[in-house]
Amino acid sequence: MRLADSRDRQGCPGRGRPRSEAVERAIVEGVMKLLEDGVPLADISIERLARTAGVGKATIYRRWSGKEELFVDVLRGAEPADPELPGVSMRDDLVALLESLRRRGLVSRSSAILHNVYAQMKSSPKLWAAYDATVIAPRRQLGFDVLRRGQENGELRDDIDIELLNDMFVGPMLVRSVMRPDTELPEGLAEQIVDTLLEGLRPDRP
Structure with missing residues (x-):
């Protein structure tokens, strides 16, 4: 999935910890799991997603400014390039x-x-x-x-x-x-x- 493009524009690439592809994959898979379970988009909060993915909320916010940006990244990754x-x-x-x-x-x-x-x-x-x-x-x-x-x-x-x-x-x-x-x-x-x-x-x- 192409998840780096929009996030790389937000912050300074040289700051903070290196971004882990495994962590990003866990977050994206967490979104897909909730959708597969029939949870509506409106009911998927950052808190709920963090629990599902087994990460902290701060971990998600370091990569996405909010759930709208995250959902768009997930959808783009699921579509053809x-x-x-x-x-x-x-x-x-x-x-x-x-x-x-x-x-x-x-x-x-x-x-x-x-x-x-x-x-x-x-x-x-x-x-x-x-x-x-x-x-x-x-x-x-x-x-x-x-x-x-x-x-x-x-x-x-x-x-x-x-x-x-x-x-x-x-x-x-x-x-x-x-x-x-x-x-x-x-x-x-x-x-x-x-x-x-x-x-x-x-x-x-x-």
Whole structure:
């Protein structure tokens, strides 16, 4: 799990005791155990988590500022890693982004815990805001960057609203992943969505 990124930005790397991967793993596994036992996110306090993981509260707070940040780290670790973009063309980068969404959809469908947690997050504005700021917003920005490069490179018409266009690309995958869980997410779906939309979005060639 990628647990160090957000925490490393908070403190001074040279201070304090070395962070133990075993301790961090025990804390993360403690969260997952409570979720597997059916404990709602709202009922998982730092005190309860510390008892479950067999650590002190201070140990947790040295690594995370609060439970919202911890939960976001746990969820990110349970999801597929963010994609590395090929960087060859706008089309290939878009396919990589949508393929990442497809894989996330498959993971959330197969994990009852993740499905339940995502549903609970919507009723916790603070937790959802933390997830949006650290996970969703950076992914959206990545899509904006790909589309802007496409306009600059002449792969995409320059009269199109980038934010609207990004929603048009990711929308079909999100609809199938979230709103229509009975719909298949087959291999090749990312390519199909991107190529269908790009047919009408490329600049006219003389």
